[in-house]
Amino acid sequence: MSDKPKFAMYWAASCGGCEIAVLNIHEKILDVDANFDIAFWPVAMDAKYKDVEAMEDGSILLTLFNGGIRTEENEHLAKLLRKKSQILVAFGSCAVEGGNPGLANFSTKDQIFETVYSTVSTENPDGVYPQPSFEMPEGTITIPVFEPVLRTLDQVVDVDYYMPGCPPESHQIEAVIDLVIQVLEGKAELPPKGATIGVGPSTCCDECTRTRNVKKIKEFRRIQLVDDIDPDLCLLEQGILCVGPATASGCGAKCPTAGAPCIGCYGPAAGVVDFGARMMTAVASVIDSRDPDEIDRILDGIVDPAGTFYKFNLAHSLLRTGNATWNGK
Amino acid sequence: MTKDFEPLIIGFTCNWCSYRAADMAGTARLKYPPNVRLIRLMCSGRIDPSFILKALAGGADGVLITGCHPGECHYLEQNYKALRRVKLLKRTLAPFGINPDRVKLVWASAAEGVKLAREIGVFVEEIRELGPLNWPARSTPEINPVVEEVEEVAG
Numbered sequence: 313m314s315d316k317p318k319f320a321m322y323w324a325a326s327c328g329g330c331e332i333a334v335l336n337i338h339e340k341i342l343d344v345d346a347n348f349d350i351a352f353w354p355v356a357m358d359a360k361y362k363d364v365e366a367m368e369d370g371s372i373l374l375t376l377f378n379g380g381i382r383t384e385e386n387e388h389l390a391k392l393l394r395k396k397s398q399i400l401v402a403f404g405s406c407a408v409e410g411g412n413p414g415l416a417n418f419s420t421k422d423q424i425f426e427t428v429y430s431t432v433s434t435e436n437p438d439g440v441y442p443q444p445s446f447e448m449p450e451g452t453i454t455i456p457v458f459e460p461v462l463r464t465l466d467q468v469v470d471v472d473y474y475m476p477g478c479p480p481e482s483h484q485i486e487a488v489i490d491l492v493i494q495v496l497e498g499k500a501e502l503p504p505k506g507a508t509i510g511v512g513p514s515t516c517c518d519e520c521t522r523t524r525n526v527k528k529i530k531e532f533r534r535i536q537l538v539d540d541i542d543p544d545l546c547l548l549e550q551g552i553l554c555v556g557p558a559t560a561s562g563c564g565a566k567c568p569t570a571g572a573p574c575i576g577c578y579g580p581a582a583g584v585v586d587f588g589a590r591m592m593t594a595v596a597s598v599i600d601s602r603d604p605d606e607i608d609r610i611l612d613g614i615v616d617p618a619g620t621f622y623k624f625n626l627a628h629s630l631l632r633t634g635n636a637t638w639n640g641k
Numbered sequence: 642m643t644k645d646f647e648p649l650i651i652g653f654t655c656n657w658c659s660y661r662a663a664d665m666a667g668t669a670r671l672k673y674p675p676n677v678r679l680i681r682l683m684c685s686g687r688i689d690p691s692f693i694l695k696a697l698a699g700g701a702d703g704v705l706i707t708g709c710h711p712g713e714c715h716y717l718e719q720n721y722k723a724l725r726r727v728k729l730l731k732r733t734l735a736p737f738g739i740n741p742d743r744v745k746l747v748w749a750s751a752a753e754g755v756k757l758a759r760e761i762g763v764f765v766e767e768i769r770e771l772g773p774l775n776w777p778a779r780s781t782p783e784i785n786p787v788v789e790e791v792e793e794v795a796g
C-alpha cells in the first residue's frame with residue numbers, strides 16, 4: 313500500500329443513496345482515488361470487518377458514515393470506525409438526524425416486525441420471524457440484534473462533522489472533497505469540530521425563486537389533489553405544506569423549483585432547535601383565522617402532522633421516539 | 642393507581658395578564674397546588690412548540706400555557722398565534738403516544754387571580770388522572786435544569 317492517506321465509507325441503516333451520490337460526482341471521484349487509498353468501502357470493494365479491526369487506531373484519515381444506527385452491527389461498526397478514523401463525518405440525513413428510517417421510532421419493534429413479516433403484502437406462510445440466534449447441527453448461527461430505537465450516529469459515538477442531505481448534493485460533496493484535498497496540501501484549514509458542512513447558511517426558502525407575499529391561508533391541500541398550482545407563487549401560500557421555512561439551504565431549493573414541496577431532507581436550518589416545532593410555528597402563522605372551530609377545520613387538512621414535520625428528523629428531535637418505542641419489545 | 646403521584650407541571654405565563662394574575666393569587670394568599678413551576682414570557686405568542694416539547698421530554702407531566710383573553714393581547718394578535726400553535730402541537734403529539742390533554746391553553750386576565758388559581762388546580766387533577774409521563778428518552782433526569790434550559794431558550 314502507498315503512503316497516501318486512507319479513506320473509508322460505510323453504510324449502516326440506509327438506502328444506499330448516499331453511496332450512489334458519492335459515485336455520482338463523475339470525474340471528481342478520480343481526485344478521491346488520486347489523493348486517498350480506499351481502506352474500506354463495502355459498496356465499492358471487497359473488505360472484511362476483521363481487516364478494519366486489524367488496522368491501527370486513527371489510521372484512517374477520513375470516514376464518511378451514512379445511515380442511522382438500528383442494529384448491533386451498525387453500532388459495532390460505528391464504534392469501530394470511530395476508533396480507526398481521525399475524521400468521522402456523519403454523511404447524509406440518516407446518520408445526521410435519523411432520516412426516513414428514523415420515522416420507525418414512532419413504532420415499537422414488535423409493530424415493525426409485524427408490518428414486515430406478517431401483513432397482507434408479505435408472503436410468509438410459516439410465520440418465520442428472524443431470531444438473533446439459531447441452533448444448527450454445525451453450531452449456533454447469529455444475526456445482529458435489531459435495537460428498540462434508531463439512533464443517529466452522534467447518539468452513539470463522537471462525530472467530527474455533519475453533512476446532511478438525502479442524499480447530499482453532488483456539488484456539495486465535490487466542494488467538501490476539494491476542501492479536504494486542500495487541507496492535505498496545506499492550503500486550507502478544517503472547519504471547527506462539530507460543524508455542519510456542505511450546507512448553506514440560511515433556509516430553503518431563501519434559495520427558492522417562488523414569489524412570497526403575505527402568507528394567509530384558509531385551507532391546506534395535498535399536492536396530488538390539486539391541478540391549479542401557480543408555478544411562480546410560494547407553495548405554502550397556496551396551501552401546499554412545504555417545509556422550506558425550517559430546512560437548511562444547500563440544495564438550491566430543488567423540489568419547490570420542480571413544483572413539489574420541500575420535505576426537509578437537508579435537515580434543520582441553523583438555529584432551529586426542533587425541526588417539527590419550527591414548522592408548527594411557521595404553519596400556525598400562515599393560518600388566517602382566529603376562530604377555534606375554523607382553525608380546527610383548516611388543521612384537518614394536514615393529514616399526518618407528525619410524519620410531515622419529522623419526516624427526516626424524528627430521531628434527533630426533542631422527543632426522539634414514540635412513548636412506547638423506547639422500552640418496547 | 643396514581644393517587645400518591647404528584648404531577649410536575651411547567652406553566653408558561655404572559656407578562657401582561659396571567660403572570661400578574663398568578664402574582665395576585667399569591668398576594669391574596671389564594672391557595673393553588675405547588676405542582677406548577679411558572680415561567681414568564683413577554684406574551685403567550687412567544688410560546689414556541691419547542692419549549693413545550695423540551696418540558697415534556699425533560700420530565701414534565703403536563704404543560705399549561707396561559708395568555709390574555711382573545712382580543713386583549715398587549716401585542717394585538719399574538720394570543721391567536723399561541724392558540725393555533727398549541728392546537729397544531731396537540732395534533733402532533735398523538736403519534737408520540739402523548740395524550741394531547743397534557744398540554745392546555747387557558748385565558749386569564751391580570752385581574753383573574755382566582756380563576757387562574759382554580760384552573761391550575763383543575764389541571765393538576767387532570768394530569769394526576771393521566772398519571773406520570775416519565776418520558777423515556779428524556780435528556781435530563783432532573784426538572785430544575787429543564788426549567789433553566791427552557792428559560793434560557795425562552796429568553
Ligand code: SF4
Pocket residue numbers: 516517518520521522524545546547548549554555556557565568573574
Ligand atoms: S415555503 Fe416552500 S415554496 Fe414557499 S418560499 Fe419556502 S421553499 Fe419556496
Ligand code: SF4
Pocket residue numbers: 478516559560563564565566567568573574575576577578579
Ligand atoms: S427542496 Fe427540500 S426536500 Fe428537496 S432536495 Fe432541497 S432540502 Fe431536500
